[in-house]
Every structure is written in C-alpha cells, then in structure tokens.
Amino acid sequence: MAAGIELGGKVAVVTGAGRGIGRAMALALAKAGAAVIVNDLDVATTDEVVRSIRGGGGKATGAVGAIGDSAAADQCVETAVSSFGRLDIMITNAGNLRDRVLWNTSDEDFDQVIATHLRGTFTCARAAARHFRTAGEGGRLILMASLAGQRGNFGQTAYGAAKAGIAAMARTWSMELAKAKVTVNAIVPNALTRMTETIPVFAPYAAMAERGEPLPEHLRSNIGIGTAEDVAPLAVFLSSDRAAGISGQCIGLGGDRLSLWQHPQEKQFALHHGGWTAEAIAETWPGMFEGAMESVGIEMGEI
Helix, strand or coil: CCCCCCCCEEEEEECCEEEEHHHHHHHHHHHHCCCEEEEEEEEHHHHHHHHHHHHHCCCCCECCCCCCHHHHHHHHHHHHHHHHHHEEEEEEEECCCCCCCHHHHCCCHHHHHHHHHHHHHHHHHHHHHHHHHHCCEEEEEEEEEEHHCCCCCCCCHHHHHHHHHHHHHHHHHHCCCCCCCCEEEEEEEEEEECCCCCCCHHHHHHHHHHCCCCHHHHHHHEEEEEEEHHHHHHHHHCCCCCCCCCCCCCCEECEEEEEEEECCCCCCCCCCCCCCCCCHHHHHHHHHHHHHHHCCCCCCCCC
C-alpha cells in the first residue's frame, strides 16, 4: 500500500467483505484508519473479519444480510451511522457466479446474478447517495466491474451483463453526484479468488496463492493477475482525499498491473446522404469498417 494514505475519521461500508477481494479491502481500509462496516451473508464469516480488524487495533462492526434489495442496503448505511456517526465510503463488492453458456442459462441463474451484482450495486449506491446528499460532506462510491463486463467472457452471460451495467452506472452516477462532491469509480479487479479457482488454467496458481507462495512474474505483469490483497490498495487510494479529482472511471488492478480503461466511443463512421439502404451498407462495410472491427474476450496471453 502506498505510504501516506490516511483514512482516519472516515467510515466505509464494504459489501461481500467476508472473503476474497471484499475481505482484503475491508482489512486494508481499516489499516489505513477507516472504521469499516463488514457486510456478508454469513454471521460467522462476517464476525471473523470484524475480529481480525479489531484485533489489529481497527474499528469495525458487522451488517449481516444478502445484498440485493433495498432493506439490506439501508441496513448497511444505518449501521454505519448508528455505530460510527457517519458514512464516507460505499464499496459495492458483493457478488456471485452462475456460469453457464447462453442456452444453458436458466431464468433463476440469470436473476440471481443480476439481483446481487446489478440490483445490489444500485440499491447500495442509492442508499449511500441519499445519505451523502443529505449530509452534505461529499463521499465515495466505489463499484466493482470486471474484465468480463469490459470484454465479454465465454459462459458468463449474466455476470458479464451485470458488470457491464455497473460500469455504465459508474459513468452516469459520476455526473449525477458531481454537485454533491461524490466521486464514483469502478474497479476492474483481476485476482485469484474463489470465483476463479474453478477455471482449470488458474487452478494451480490459485493453489499457490492459497499456500502463500509467490506467483510467477509473467502472471503478475503480463497477464496482470495476482491476489485479492493486490487489489485492495486501489480501494484505499480511491477512498482518500488524494483521489478527489477522479470520477467516472474504470480502473484496473491485478498483480503488478494498474490500468485505466477506455470508455466505449464512436470509432468509425460513414455518411450516406438521404439515408442508408441495406445494399449501400453491404457495399460500404468491407472498405470502411471491416478492418476496424473490435475483438472480444479476455486476452490471457501465455499462461
């Protein structure tokens, strides 16, 4: 973590903080001086993270509940205010996976992922935004996007859709909340967690990380994937006063690789006065657009 980042006096909510990236961010925020509301589904898991923070001299309390509906979001905000008197940072990390190719994705699979990732981000951000605007002291919304939402990924219909939506919400909310001095950014993490350990190519590296062994340099630098702890410093930085001028961005961190993602924008255009016919499009496409088409999928390189 960069020296000199201090979050003393700030209060943060981290959803899905019982394990993985959420846990790492909660611990890092507390180490930097923030009081942390630890949210997760399970009481025992939540309490373990709270004890870890308190054992290190930090301040924390739990807010157990399934992220998705308004009640859970309101509970997180209310716990922050009742326990520590304020809320400064909302990190919407809670998530789940139901990986299926399109034709095998059930309504239930799709709805569960959307409810937790997309709706859960919306309800928690809305609850925090309402508090920030009333309190009048600014704030931080830190959302969790994904490589799958930026590039697409085979077998991740619901997850990719939710994460793409979260990136879009970050851009929209950065405009809506600018007057209230609330910054909104999305982290694009790349880490070996329980969500990636089921991917065969990553399984041996996930086992290495679990044992505390250092990951290969090519994995950390060329592919930009590391541990959950590697992602946490970005949450600390974005929560700090030194990130006050950063908003509406998708920022990646994995292993040794920090990156800023481009927003989608018009890349190439052609005009056909009087409007286009299908035949005119067919004639124009090869010379004007065919060579400019974008690739899809997460680029892994050599693993």
